[in-house]
Amino acid sequence: MLRITFTPQDLARTRIAATWGPLAETLHAATTLQQPHGRAMFDGWRQDARTRAPVSARAASSLFRETIVDLFTVTGAAPSFEEGIEALRAAPADLLRAELEGAAEARARYSRRTAPWPGLAWGDVAHDRADREELLGFLRDVHGTAVAPHWQRITSRLRAEQTRHALRLAQDGPEAMLAGLAPEFRWKPPVLEIGRGALAGTVELKGRGLLLVPSAFCQTRPGTYTDALDEQAPVLLFLPVVRRLTDAAALLTTSRQGIDSALSALLGRTRARTLHAVGDGPCTTGQLAERIRASQPTASEQAAVLRRAGLITTTRRGSAVLHTLAPLGDAMLNGHHFPA
Known part of the structure; x- marks a missing residue:
């Protein structure tokens, strides 16, 4: 179970966004796409995407097997896919390297696997320009085959999710909004508990606040993310919106x-x-x-x-x-x- 501890300052800074942008959703989709034992509700979407293009054959796909590489904290929120790609292309090498090493450590810590993570051995996206371009090409493939065909419906749903929580926040305050999250999110003041496969541990916000972001493809073990460039920025927590087969049918079927x-x-x-x-x-x-x-x-x-x-x-x-x-x-x- 993951526990997020709030102070009064954290509650005052807690907000709900509509999306972190199409690149962030594509990064989540790259991981969800390659999880054969992931939630069955995504099976139809996986099959359709693999029929369109065998993205798992790309070398960079190994970065997204078995773990989430949160490059969206390196690029920041990007309103368009191309802006996100350009931000990733221009990202400092040390930030990229730190993220990859952090992902490898998290995989070893939470999966208890001692075998090397193939993603880290594939190439040097931090310092090698060709490897970074291979990564960008892979992400373009994933976006074009697995995300873009559904993006209009996805953005409508994400905005609706934001509206629902934002109304609760405006009318009843942040604690009421936190109490109204999905069942696996339990508000027990001053702690938000996250169960159902979440990472284990305690996160203290320390006055930074929490930014909740709805996501269609975030299905990995729920965890928090911090801004790689701004230590005072709110901590990021994604909220899955595809929770039932009907959700997947409405958003991810063409x-x-x-x-x-x-x-x-x-x-x-x-x-x-x-x-x-x-x-x-x-x-x-x-x-x-x-x-x-x-x-x-x-x-x-x-x-x-x-x-x-x-x-x-x-x-x-x-x-x-x-x-x-x-x-x-x-x-x-x-x-x-x-x-x-």
């Missing part, structure tokens, strides 16, 4: 033409699109309007029809309302009522 056609025939194209938008994650009426590219009155009208049909639910949080997929709407989106 072959849904049969279901989509049936939904459009039954509901009409606009309402089917609205149902899909809510299925990407809880959202306010304004966010729903943005997702379906319509005015707020139109989005509100479509949501009302779906709510009356029992496909979505709407709850009020202060001055805002939050639309969430109902079990019937979830079943329809995942094809239980329509043959593909």
